Amino acid sequence: MFGLIGHSTSFQDAKRKAKDLGYEHIASGDMDVWCSAPPQLVEHVEVESLTGKTIQGAYIDSCFVPEMLGRFKTARRKVLNAMELAQKKDISITALGGFTSIIFENFNLLKHQNIRSTTLDWQRFTTGNTHTAWVICRQLELNAPRIGIDISKASVLVVGATGDIGSAVCRWLNFRTGVGELLLVARQQEPLQALQADLNNGQILSLQEALPKADVVVWVASMPKTLEIDPLSLKNPCLMIDGGYPKNLDIKFSGPGVHVLKGGIVEFYKDIGWSMMEIAEMEIPQRQMFACFAEAMLLEFEGCHTNFSWGRNNITLEKMDFIGEASIKNGFSTLNLTKNVRAAIA
Amino acid sequence: MQTLESSQTEVMESSVDLLPDFSTEAYKDAYSRINAIVIEGEQEAHDNYVAIGSLMPEKVDELKNLARMELRHMKGFMACGRNLGVTADMKFAKEFFAPLHENFQKAFAEEKIPTCLLIQAILIEAFAISAYHIYIPVSDPFARKITEGVVKDEYLHLNYGQEWLKAHFETSKEELVEANKANLPLISKMLNQVAEDAAVLQMEKEDLIEDFLIAYQEALTDIGFNTREIARMAASALV
Numbered sequence: 404m405f406g407l408i409g410h411s412t413s414f415q416d417a418k419r420k421a422k423d424l425g426y427e428h429i430a431s432g433d434m435d436v437w438c439s440a441p442p443q444l445v446e447h448v449e450v451e452s453l454t455g456k457t458i459q460g461a462y463i464d465s466c467f468v469p470e471m472l473g474r475f476k477t478a479r480r481k482v483l484n485a486m487e488l489a490q491k492k493d494i495s496i497t498a499l500g501g502f503t504s505i506i507f508e509n510f511n512l513l514k515h516q517n518i519r520s521t522t523l524d525w526q527r528f529t530t531g532n533t534h535t536a537w538v539i540c541r542q543l544e545l546n547a548p549r550i551g552i553d554i555s556k557a558s559v560l561v562v563g564a565t566g567d568i569g570s571a572v573c574r575w576l577n578f579r580t581g582v583g584e585l586l587l588v589a590r591q592q593e594p595l596q597a598l599q600a601d602l603n604n605g606q607i608l609s610l611q612e613a614l615p616k617a618d619v620v621v622w623v624a625s626m627p628k629t630l631e632i633d634p635l636s637l638k639n640p641c642l643m644i645d646g647g648y649p650k651n652l653d654i655k656f657s658g659p660g661v662h663v664l665k666g667g668i669v670e671f672y673k674d675i676g677w678s679m680m681e682i683a684e685m686e687i688p689q690r691q692m693f694a695c696f697a698e699a700m701l702l703e704f705e706g707c708h709t710n711f712s713w714g715r716n717n718i719t720l721e722k723m724d725f726i727g728e729a730s731i732k733n734g735f736s737t738l739n740l741t742k743n744v745r746a747a748i749a
Numbered sequence: 750m751q752t753l754e755s756s757q758t759e760v761m762e763s764s765v766d767l768l769p770d771f772s773t774e775a776y777k778d779a780y781s782r783i784n785a786i787v788i789e790g791e792q793e794a795h796d797n798y799v800a801i802g803s804l805m806p807e808k809v810d811e812l813k814n815l816a817r818m819e820l821r822h823m824k825g826f827m828a829c830g831r832n833l834g835v836t837a838d839m840k841f842a843k844e845f846f847a848p849l850h851e852n853f854q855k856a857f858a859e860e861k862i863p864t865c866l867l868i869q870a871i872l873i874e875a876f877a878i879s880a881y882h883i884y885i886p887v888s889d890p891f892a893r894k895i896t897e898g899v900v901k902d903e904y905l906h907l908n909y910g911q912e913w914l915k916a917h918f919e920t921s922k923e924e925l926v927e928a929n930k931a932n933l934p935l936i937s938k939m940l941n942q943v944a945e946d947a948a949v950l951q952m953e954k955e956d957l958i959e960d961f962l963i964a965y966q967e968a969l970t971d972i973g974f975n976t977r978e979i980a981r982m983a984a985s986a987l988v
Binding site: 425426427428429435438439440441442443444445476477480484487488491519520 | 878904959960966980983984
C-alpha cells in the first residue's frame with residue numbers, strides 16, 4: 404500500500420474540509436484545538452495503472468496548517484506523528500507532501516527516529532523530490548518550445564539551484580536537456596560554487612542580475628518577500644515554472660509574455676476516486692496531484708519499496724530516468740500551459 | 750512562496766530541547782503536584798485492577814499481576830520525588846482523581862465491566878502513557894530510567910483492556926459510547942488542570958492532548974470502532 408501525508412493550504416481551508424468530512428468537532432475548533440489534533444487517516448483509495456496493475460493507497464492528513472510554521476515544536480510533532488501513523492498502518496511507501504518534507508528536512512527530523520514506542524523506518528518514506536525534479540524538467544522541455552523559446556539557445560535560470568530539487572534540475576538540464584545557458588541563483592555561495600564545479604557549467608548571479616537575462620525561470624526556493632520585479636524588465640516570452648510550495652508566483656509575475664506554469668504537478672490518465680486533492684487546490688482534483696505524491700504511487704506500482712528520494716543532493720540522473728519512465732508507463736503526464744495560452748502565442 | 754530559513758531553525762531547535770533546571774523551587778513546587786498525581790494514579794490503578802478482578806473470577810490472577818505492577822510503579826515514582834527532595838502533595842492528587850474515582854466506583858457497584866475497563870485500562874492508561882512519553886525527554890536522569898521501564902508495562906495494561914473489549918465489542922459498544930461521554934470530559938478537565946504545572950516541567954499541553962488522543966484513538970480503533978465513531982467520541986477531549 405502507498406501513502407500520502409498531506410495538509411490543507413490554510414487554516415480556513417482545513418476547517419472547511421474537516422466539516423465536509425464530518426469532523427465537526429475539529430472543524431469548529433480554534434488554532435489550539437488544531438495544534439492538539441492527532442493525524443487522521445481520512446481516505447483509502449484504489450488506483451489502476453495504465454498497465455492494468457491496481458494498487459491500494461491511503462491519505463493521511465497531518466492536521467498541520469501553514470499557520471503553524473512559526474510553532475516549531477507543533478510543526479515537528481505534526482510531521483512525526485503523521486509518519487508514525489503511516490508506519491503503524493503498515494503502509495509500504497509514503498510520500499511527504501507540501502510542507503511535510505520541508506519541515507522534515509529543515510528541522511532535521513532525522514534526529515527524531517523514535518516516536519513513543521515506534522522507531523520510524525526511513526525506508527518507508529520518500530520526499531518525492533526525484534519525481535518532482537523530473538516533472539519540472541519535462542515541463543520545461545515540453546512548454547518552452549510551445550511559447551516560442553528555443554531550448555538549445557535559451558538562458559535557463561534556476562532559483563534555489565543548490566537545493567535537493569534545484570540541483571537535480573540543474574544536472575538534468577545540463578547533461579540531458581542541453582540548454583543554451585544555465586544561470587544559477589541560491590542563497591549560499593559555497594554550495595553554489597560546488598554545484599558549478601560539478602556541472603562544469605553555469606553562471607553564478609544574483610537574482611536581480613539573472614531575472615532579466617532568463618528565457619525560462621525555474622523557482623524551487625523561496626522568493627525574497629521584498630522582491631519587486633518590473634514585469635517589463637523580463638524577457639518576452641518568458642516561461643516561469645513555479646516549483647515551490649505553496650504555488651503563488653502567478654500573483655507576483657503577471658506581465659506581457661510571462662507565462663507562469665505550476666511546476667511539479669502531474670495528471671493521471673483517469674479519475675481517481677478521492678476527495679483529498681481538492682484541499683491542494685488542484686484544478687482537476689480527481690486527476691491532478693503533486694508529483695511527490697505520485698512518486699509514492701509509482702514506487703508502489705513498480706514494487707520499489709525504498710526511500711527512493713531521501714536526504715539532500717542524492718538525486719541522480721539514473722534515478723530520474725527510472726522515475727520518469729515509470730511515470731509515463733503508469734499513466735501520468737505533466738501539467739502544461741493551457742491551449743488558450745498557446746493559441747494566443749501562435 | 751514560503752520556505753523555512755535554516756539559520757532560524759537552528760536557533761529554535763537548540764532553544765527548545767534544553768532540559769529544565771530540576772533544582773529550582775518553581776520546578777520542585779510543580780513536581781510536588783505532578784509527582785503526587787502519578788503516585789495516586791498508580792495506587793488507583795492497583796485498586797481498580799483488583800476491583801475489576803473481582804468481577805471477572807476467571808481473570809483474577811492476571812488482574813492481580815497487573816495490580817502488583819502498578820504498586821511497583823508507584824514505589825518507583827515515590828523514589829523519583831525523594832531523589833529531587835520533593836514531598837508529593839497527595840491531598841491535591843486525591844482531589845484530582847476524585848470525579849473519575851467516583852465514576853469508576855459507581856460502574857463497579859453496577860458491575861459494568863466495559864465501563865470499568867474503559868476508565869482504567871483505556872482512558873487512564875492512555876493518559877498515563879502519553880504523559881510519560883512527553884515526560885521522558887525532559888526528565889532528570891533518575892526519573893527517566895524509572896519512567897522508561899514503566900511505559901513498557903503500561904502498554905501491556907492498555908493492551909489488556911483492548912483485548913477484552915475487542916472480544917466483547919458487540920455487547921459492550923453501546924455502554925462504551927456512554928462511558929466515553931461521561932468520562933472523556935473528565936480526562937480533558939484533568940489535562941487542563943495539570944497544564945500549568947506540566948509546563949514548568951516543560952511538558953506542553955498541546956503535546957499532552959495530542960499524544961493522549963493518539964493513544965486513545967488507537968485503542969478505540971483496535972477495539973472495533975470506525976473512524977467516524979472515534980471522531981465523534983473524541984470530540985469532547987478537544988473542545
